[in-house]
Amino acid sequence: MGPQHPSTHGVLRLVLKLSGEKVVECIPVMGYLHRGLEKIFEWRTYHQGIRYADQADYVSNMLNEHAYAGAMEAIGGIEVPRRAEYLRVIVDELSRCASHLVWLGTYGLDVGATTPVLWCFRDREEILDMFEEICGSRMNFNYYRPGGLLYDFPPGLLSKLERFLVRYEKHIEEDYVTVLDQNEIFLERTMGVGVIPPDIAKAYGVTGPMLRGSGVDWDLRRDRPYSIYPELTTVKPVIATEGDAYARYRVRLGEMRLAIQIVRECIDRLPGGSVRARLGHVWKCPAGEAYYTVEGAKGETGVYMISDGRAPNPFRAKYRGPSFSNLQILPWLLRGRLVGDVVAILGSIDIVLGDVDR
Amino acid sequence: MTIDETVEPRPIDFEHDVIQKRPITGQAGLGTPADARPTQGILASDDNIVFTTVQNLVNWARSRSPWPLGYGLACCAIEMMASAMSHHDLARFGAEVFRSSPRQADVMIVAGTVTHKMAPRLRRLYEQMPEPKWVIAMGNCASSGGEFWDSYATLQGVDTIVPVDVYVPGCPPRPEALTEGVLRLREKIARGG
Numbered sequence: 001m002g003p004q005h006p007s008t009h010g011v012l013r014l015v016l017k018l019s020g021e022k023v024v025e026c027i028p029v030m031g032y033l034h035r036g037l038e039k040i041f042e043w044r045t046y047h048q049g050i051r052y053a054d055q056a057d058y059v060s061n062m063l064n065e066h067a068y069a070g071a072m073e074a075i076g077g078i079e080v081p082r083r084a085e086y087l088r089v090i091v092d093e094l095s096r097c098a099s100h101l102v103w104l105g106t107y108g109l110d111v112g113a114t115t116p117v118l119w120c121f122r123d124r125e126e127i128l129d130m131f132e133e134i135c136g137s138r139m140n141f142n143y144y145r146p147g148g149l150l151y152d153f154p155p156g157l158l159s160k161l162e163r164f165l166v167r168y169e170k171h172i173e174e175d176y177v178t179v180l181d182q183n184e185i186f187l188e189r190t191m192g193v194g195v196i197p198p199d200i201a202k203a204y205g206v207t208g209p210m211l212r213g214s215g216v217d218w219d220l221r222r223d224r225p226y227s228i229y230p231e232l233t234t235v236k237p238v239i240a241t242e243g244d245a246y247a248r249y250r251v252r253l254g255e256m257r258l259a260i261q262i263v264r265e266c267i268d269r270l271p272g273g274s275v276r277a278r279l280g281h282v283w284k285c286p287a288g289e290a291y292y293t294v295e296g297a298k299g300e301t302g303v304y305m306i307s308d309g310r311a312p313n314p315f316r317a318k319y320r321g322p323s324f325s326n327l328q329i330l331p332w333l334l335r336g337r338l339v340g341d342v343v344a345i346l347g348s349i350d351i352v353l354g355d356v357d358r
Numbered sequence: 359m360t361i362d363e364t365v366e367p368r369p370i371d372f373e374h375d376v377i378q379k380r381p382i383t384g385q386a387g388l389g390t391p392a393d394a395r396p397t398q399g400i401l402a403s404d405d406n407i408v409f410t411t412v413q414n415l416v417n418w419a420r421s422r423s424p425w426p427l428g429y430g431l432a433c434c435a436i437e438m439m440a441s442a443m444s445h446h447d448l449a450r451f452g453a454e455v456f457r458s459s460p461r462q463a464d465v466m467i468v469a470g471t472v473t474h475k476m477a478p479r480l481r482r483l484y485e486q487m488p489e490p491k492w493v494i495a496m497g498n499c500a501s502s503g504g505e506f507w508d509s510y511a512t513l514q515g516v517d518t519i520v521p522v523d524v525y526v527p528g529c530p531p532r533p534e535a536l537t538e539g540v541l542r543l544r545e546k547i548a549r550g551g
């Protein structure tokens with residue numbers, strides 16, 4: 001299967017050894033999108049690196065930027081203004097919604113439903129329009145800065161965002177749930193397919209919605225708090241216990257609802273003030289190293305950065321992509337399954353090949 | 359319209375009924391001004407009689423629905439999907455039928471970074487496409503290497519391995535930009551390119 005196959009996500013290649021209709025062995029072949037991002041981080045200055053962090057998981061760019069900027073701030077001990085932290089959480093959660101919408105649409109295509117993808121991209125376009133107003137770009141935003149954000153939100157955006165959230169909430173409850181949750185074919189193809197027990201999920205280092213779909217209560221927003229998440233009252237991780245593809249679908253849908261709550265709370269409590277700490281014209285990163293993680297749309301997104309204190313670029317920046325770690329479990333999941341379930345299982349992992357190969 | 363049955367039917371006189379009675383208005387095609395003529399080399403009168411060469415007709419027909427090969431590689435693939443979806447709706451220009459098989463495709467939209475590992479596959483897929491075929495390089499990476507200009511793993515522009523007809527700049531290009539690229543390609547095909 002692959003690398004150019006209608007149902008693979010991106011350019012993943014799967015070598016499948018079959019016995020009749022049963023999968024005996026599956027070897028994922030990666031690297032078709034390996035662009036040498038971590039090496040490029042070493043060649044670019046700290047500010048330029050933010051732009052390249054966008055390219056890793058290109059469906060939820062803001063979250064990668066948060067990890068990269070957060071690592072810089074952790075090394076430099078930079079205090080981020082409170083307004084910037086709130087705005088960061090808002091764009092993070094919107095980015096998570098955009099990512100889950102792409103997943104929901106393409107997963108619908110994987111299991112044979114064409115309508116959800118059209119509806120999901122309708123909502124995603126609205127989110128991207130707002131991102132465009134915020135930072136001038138639909139994708140690959142380059143919005144985070146060490147010590148804050150590039151710009152404040154433009155006037156009128158918050159009310160536009162609130163109006164969008166009302167519409168979006170209605171779409172989730174009326175459209176997506178109706179077209180998928182009451183769809184016999186969708187239920188048949190996802191329930192009991194690709195079951196991951198909690199201990200196996202932990203052993204393989206699976207994170208994010210996949211881990212929570214297996215019933216493990218682990219969410220970095222609560223358990224390794226960063227930004228202003230500990231102050232928010234609405235952050236309650238969504239858990240499902242079955243561990244199958246349907247449970248992961250429910251978790252992601254729940255996260256979309258949760259994101260609406262979080263964004264609303266942030267809008268209500270949004271403080272005034274600056275969005276960027278004063279660092280001077282030439283900011284020099286002190287020597288040190290830090291690992292900063294955020295709860296990405298697909299799992300733990302982290303950047304491990306080492307600075308030698310002299311050069312304008314990081315000595316080393318390791319990007320931990322959640323898709324790569326989540327993909328490790330695929331050979332275990334596919335062993336003994338029917339070949340028809342391969343795409344349903346692969347789709348439920350929600351990989352982005354930019355994140356896998358980097 | 360009622361038919362008067364008392365009048366004797368007569369055969370159509372081409373000179374009298376078609377050409378003399380309704381002369382071709384100016385140089386326009388289908389009643390449009392000359393500068394807005396849809397396709398070069400096609401001359402049409404108001405009563406649906408078209409004068410052209412077979413070559414022009416074939417080019418015109420080809421240009422109206424180029425079927426792309428869905429060759430999404432990286433970030434641009436998401437924008438390519440977005441341009442085919444409900445909001446931007448590439449179907450308005452006949453190019454929404456993304457084929458998974460190169461045998462059924464006319465246009466290869468190379469959307470994203472091409473790495474050295476991917477380059478031989480891309481070349482093979484291009485060779486598997488039947489003639490005539492065109493290539494759109496979508497995004498900076500596919501056009502020239504873009505922001506990965508010094509990466510050890512990426513190809514510096516897809517035109518080093520396949521001939522490219524239309525370059526769409528942007529990182530990633532907006533769906534409107536891709537639509538414009540498809541329209542430019544349509545013009546090129548209609549000109550016989």
